[in-house]
Amino acid sequence: MKQFLVIISIVSAVITSCTDQKPDTAPAETPFAEQGKAYVLDSTIEVAGRQGVACDGKYYYISSSTALYKYTLQGELVKSNEDPFTELELEANHLGDIDVYNGDIYTGIETFIDGVGKNIQVAVYDAETMEYKYSIPWNKESGQVEVCGLAVDREHNRVWMADWVQGHELYYYDLATKTYEGKVRLSPAPQLQQGIYCRNGQILISCDDGDAEKDESDHLYIADVYQNDQPVDTAEVKLWREMTDFKRVGEIEGLTFNPLTDNLIVLSNRGARIILGMPKGFYEGYDREIHEIYIYGK
């Protein structure tokens, strides 16, 4: 009997260790699905910010134009920084799409006035305290004139920035030296870019290119920005997903993935009538703009 119990406990220990085993490759290191329609809508969470979203597997981080918020995966607000610009050396008034990596929140910040950005910078905040840490300055010679969003390139220790105003290029900076390295031309350049996410040498781009006045959906595009582990000069851009499953057509913003579960997460705003970037009241049935993250699984 005693021997029998020993065998049972060995067998159960083996089974437990097998089921506890992590997969060889984390979702964060695998290529994107070839087509975004592989991702099916699972749930939505209303959030306080209208710009960006990031996820470290434990929390969602949300940006509004002027604040940062931290939510549990169940949607409970646990922390915020509603004064993120006070410690910056350069004046700023606008946050775009964000990312989170190794305990730091990466944000694309600028002073946005009359359709162009000034004082563009990658500002980094502590994901625990939400306090400002440091900035990576913009290289004006790069040609970038606005920052609508950024993405950490975990495999190559870089950060990429997108530009809503001209949108022909994505710009990359080295995280070790904190300096500008180069840019990749997008062909064709998708219009009205909002957020980007980088994985495995590819970048997904969310674009507010569907006109809500005409009941048009927004889109996600994919670009191969690397070849032989080096950034290319020109990346071919392909449609990846049409966002037909939002509750109402509106304004798509940032996007991200949960690095542990591979959930695709997209921020979108609905209800406000926005004509050429200017708020013009609300659509029927709305008296405010609703900001939500849409969470997709495979």
Ligand SMILES: [Ca+2]
């Ligand atoms: Ca935006």
Ligand SMILES: [Ca+2]
């Ligand atoms: Ca739109």
